[in-house]
Amino acid sequence: MYELLIENIRSKVAISEAEEEQLKKYFIPKKYRKRQYLLNGGDICKYFSFVVDGLIRSFTVDDKGHEHVVQFAAEGWWVSDMGSFLEETEAMYHIEAIEDVEVLNLTKPAMEEMLNELPVMERYFRILMQKNIVTLQQRVVADHSLTAEEKYLRLMEIYPKLIHRAPQQQVASYLGITPETLSRIRKQVAEKGD
């Protein structure tokens, strides 16, 4: 249940066995069914979720009712509406299980308690957040400057297995292109690869 999380923590910081054991008490183990919502937009996001198994997406819905995928989160990734989670404001995002999902949920009070009692986790989250900011900045630049094909190749690099797990419509939505364009790009990329 905690192996992947501990592996993830160990990849960023040095953590003792006693600390590994202690951190378990802060996380709520939870399963969601395919298509179940972890968060409904407009609610207050109560959890910062570490994905142990399965695939999750976060998305927004515009005034016309169109969905825009913001993030995919598979095994080893964290997902949340951070603004809502930290500020306790209404969530901008919906978060949905694309597959049956197992996560470890962290509430804000549990997270605060953990960071106070386990300084090593403060360091872990600092490194995690740093990486997250870098990724977000790259994403902003990518959105402005990359072609659709380049965006697709970038996605393959970040989420190599995801391309085949997520519905193509959602992958297209993440890239900001139509499913038809995605299909054409995939063909082009496959042909180049041959």
Add this chain to the structure above:
Amino acid sequence: MTTSKTIAIIGASGSMGTAISSSLAKTGNYSLLLMSDQTESLPELKSSLEQYHSNTQVHIIDCAKEASWEADIIILATPFQAEKDLAEKIREVATGKIVISIANPLNSTFDGFVTTPDTSAAEELQKLLPNSTVIKAFNTTFAADFAHTVIDGKQVDSFIAGDQETALNTVAELVAGVGFNPIIAGDLKVSRTLENMQLLMIQLGMKYNYNWLAGWKILHN
């Protein structure tokens, strides 16, 4: 499906389990996971629950650990004697979750408790599940009361005890949702009083033939 809460009812085929499941299903506010060792009656219960409200989703799960893993709130609608084994099974996956203790630790002759006076079924469960939040609820209401939350023109009181405010409020909301008047009685130690109140109610029920349709009501100005 939205971010509605998922509730596991362990012991769903018993009289209390069925009564609680039915009441929760009628609210349409929760996804329900039914678990029982007596699995044969669950499919029928599931179909009847699903008819109460179009929003109600019901799943049968044949393992207490799996049901508790998927749940946000766990209701142990089981006898006190079963709680030790159950706690072992669900301990790891119940971390950080509300576990509702409905049990009264009655002896076999219904004239006393198997627990000592310095503790309660709820406190014993909390010791077994140190990383969960045990809340005492529904121990002062008979199964029949769930279908008749108003008796003699008065809404039946339903007492709640526990040590964590947010969890108490969550359970109070749940209790109100099924039609009872929720009263947060105090911390988990107050469970001793609540369990004794129901011992008295059971004894009086047998003596005066209340026919299991009786409940507590505090009259006040």
